[in-house]
Amino acid sequence: MSDEWYTENWTDSVRFSIRIQEHLHHEQTPYQTIDFYDSYEMGRFFTLDGLMMVCEKDEWIYHDMITHLPLAVNPEIKNVLVIGGGDGGTVRELVRYPTIESIDLVEIDKRVVELSQQYLPELTKGLLDPRVHIFIKDGVEFVERAEAGSYDLILIDSTDPIGPGEGLFTRGFYQNCYQIMSREGILINQHESPYFPKYAKQMQKLHHKMKQLFPQVMVYHFHQPSYPSGFWLFGFASKHFHALKDHQPDRWVNFGLNTRYYNTDVHRGAFAHPTFMKEQLSHV
Amino acid sequence: MSDEWYTENWTDSVRFSIRIQEHLHHEQTPYQTIDFYDSYEMGRFFTLDGLMMVCEKDEWIYHDMITHLPLAVNPEIKNVLVIGGGDGGTVRELVRYPTIESIDLVEIDKRVVELSQQYLPELTKGLLDPRVHIFIKDGVEFVERAEAGSYDLILIDSTDPIGPGEGLFTRGFYQNCYQIMSREGILINQHESPYFPKYAKQMQKLHHKMKQLFPQVMVYHFHQPSYPSGFWLFGFASKHFHALKDHQPDRWVNFGLNTRYYNTDVHRGAFAHPTFMKEQLSHV
Numbered sequence: 001m002s003d004e005w006y007t008e009n010w011t012d013s014v015r016f017s018i019r020i021q022e023h024l025h026h027e028q029t030p031y032q033t034i035d036f037y038d039s040y041e042m043g044r045f046f047t048l049d050g051l052m053m054v055c056e057k058d059e060w061i062y063h064d065m066i067t068h069l070p071l072a073v074n075p076e077i078k079n080v081l082v083i084g085g086g087d088g089g090t091v092r093e094l095v096r097y098p099t100i101e102s103i104d105l106v107e108i109d110k111r112v113v114e115l116s117q118q119y120l121p122e123l124t125k126g127l128l129d130p131r132v133h134i135f136i137k138d139g140v141e142f143v144e145r146a147e148a149g150s151y152d153l154i155l156i157d158s159t160d161p162i163g164p165g166e167g168l169f170t171r172g173f174y175q176n177c178y179q180i181m182s183r184e185g186i187l188i189n190q191h192e193s194p195y196f197p198k199y200a201k202q203m204q205k206l207h208h209k210m211k212q213l214f215p216q217v218m219v220y221h222f223h224q225p226s227y228p229s230g231f232w233l234f235g236f237a238s239k240h241f242h243a244l245k246d247h248q249p250d251r252w253v254n255f256g257l258n259t260r261y262y263n264t265d266v267h268r269g270a271f272a273h274p275t276f277m278k279e280q281l282s283h284v
Numbered sequence: 285m286s287d288e289w290y291t292e293n294w295t296d297s298v299r300f301s302i303r304i305q306e307h308l309h310h311e312q313t314p315y316q317t318i319d320f321y322d323s324y325e326m327g328r329f330f331t332l333d334g335l336m337m338v339c340e341k342d343e344w345i346y347h348d349m350i351t352h353l354p355l356a357v358n359p360e361i362k363n364v365l366v367i368g369g370g371d372g373g374t375v376r377e378l379v380r381y382p383t384i385e386s387i388d389l390v391e392i393d394k395r396v397v398e399l400s401q402q403y404l405p406e407l408t409k410g411l412l413d414p415r416v417h418i419f420i421k422d423g424v425e426f427v428e429r430a431e432a433g434s435y436d437l438i439l440i441d442s443t444d445p446i447g448p449g450e451g452l453f454t455r456g457f458y459q460n461c462y463q464i465m466s467r468e469g470i471l472i473n474q475h476e477s478p479y480f481p482k483y484a485k486q487m488q489k490l491h492h493k494m495k496q497l498f499p500q501v502m503v504y505h506f507h508q509p510s511y512p513s514g515f516w517l518f519g520f521a522s523k524h525f526h527a528l529k530d531h532q533p534d535r536w537v538n539f540g541l542n543t544r545y546y547n548t549d550v551h552r553g554a555f556a557h558p559t560f561m562k563e564q565l566s567h568v
Contacts, residue, residue, distance in 0.1 A: 196325070274544070275546070
């Protein structure tokens with residue numbers, strides 16, 4: 001085994017390290033630094049600006065939780081917008097629904113898509129589906145110009161609020177998302193983590209913004225051990241639906257999809273929050 | 285800030301590191317190596333044989349989940365046995381219940397108790413409660429000799445199944461636990477993790493043993509970011525109670541205890557398992 005390690009500073013004083021088999025690729029794009037690695041324990045993975053995005057060991061947890069949960073609330077979803085997610089994992093799960101008619105993927109950096117196609121073909125295979133339209137554009141601008149009321153589901157599959165992902169955490173961006181969502185629209189967004197203070201602060205700021213815009217705003221949690229602390233969240237926002245009261249488990253089971261993380265029990269359990277996190281979210 | 289780090293090998297190829305303010309204590313006892321540290325991000329913590337046991341940053345998650353959950357299933361619990369747990373955190377939570385009459389703490393290594401009293405007084409304060417009886421003994425021998433039917437609750441607050449904790453993962457040990465439990469007894473045990481294969485294998489072996497002995501055997505999960513992968517489990521075993529069907533949330537709320545992690549929602553959510561883990565547990 002090699003003694004080369006990828007190390008991520010989860011905070012200034014906590015580090016997570018993965019032993020590397022091979023550093024496959026390093027590139028500076030106009031937007032960010034991209035690195036692909038092969039590892040012994042976590043499979044193949046890539047980082048943007050030195051932060052873990054996707055690793056084979058647990059990418060299926062993240063992609064299950066961002067896609068299947070909203071489809072179990074509104075199984076009638078037809079038109080989907082994915083912002084970010086150039087690795088293809090989110091789209092891979094969406095194309096499994098024959099009832100979805102159109103998927104617009106808006107990724108700012110074409111190199112994320114191209115390199116994922118080269119190094120992670122298992123994630124990008126869904127991008128070839130004829131219902132998928134790839135736009136290499138800034139998501140912030142895309143939602144300014146998209147047609148009002150046109151999306152049943154918007155998935156914000158973003159990085160942290162630094163670098164090119166920063167605009168995806170602003171109030172203006174979410175106002176535009178609201179405008180382009182259908183009356184029954186659902187929005188799911190990468191929502192940081194309650195554990196380390198710097199992530200918890202972002203979580204609180206984001207929740208505050210969402211509550212000012214949407215009548216239904218909730219967050220849900222899952223185990224993502226490759227992310228800082230492993231305690232990670234998505235946000236659920238809707239003009240119409242409540243993620244639990246409107247949960248339709250039977251309809252979702254009828255889709256007949258095999259999933260490794262998400263299931264009907266997990267759907268309900270993901271909204272059961274520890275007391276400290278309830279307090280963090282109520283003080284925003 | 286110092287550049288001294290405590291590093292734990294979560295697996296051969298994944299490491300977790302904490303920047304150290306001060307290495308407070310190092311000692312080799314007849315049973316194990318004990319180290320206490322002060323850190324910037326995780327507070328004060330101690331390790332046994334180089335593995336994280338308790339850190340101030342999140343010890344309250346572990347101690348909430350090992351104690352309050354069984355008390356919400358059987359609020360009539362009177363006699364409790366804690367095996368391991370010399371740091372006092374589990375007992376600290378137990379003594380908050382005025383209805384509990386007796387707590388026997390069986391810790392093999394007296395230095396764990398003494399050093400925790402010195403360095404983590406916030407954890408050990410419950411050990412002074414007159415209902416608490418400390419036995420510096422091997423838990424394996426203790427359960428061989430304890431009176432049949434005498435405990436309403438047994439908490440196995442153990443290390444991993446290596447070193448002095450090894451005997452606490454054997455079939456014989458659990459057979460004796462079964463004997464000394466009352467008819468309505470509940471047993472909670474440290475149950476490893478489903479994420480990294482070496483822990484998942486221990487989880488499966490342990491679940492297999494428990495299923496052969498107890499009519500009710502369940503596991504429940506929680507976020508413990510200072511442990512490998514942060515995805516951690518306790519086991520729930522009982523001769524009589526089902527952790528969800530017999531859950532008495534109103535009775536527990538009436539105790540009026542403030543908790544930072546555990547609550548009635550978390551109780552139910554902790555038994556909602558991802559599909560891959562259900563499969564791991566069904567193939568044992």
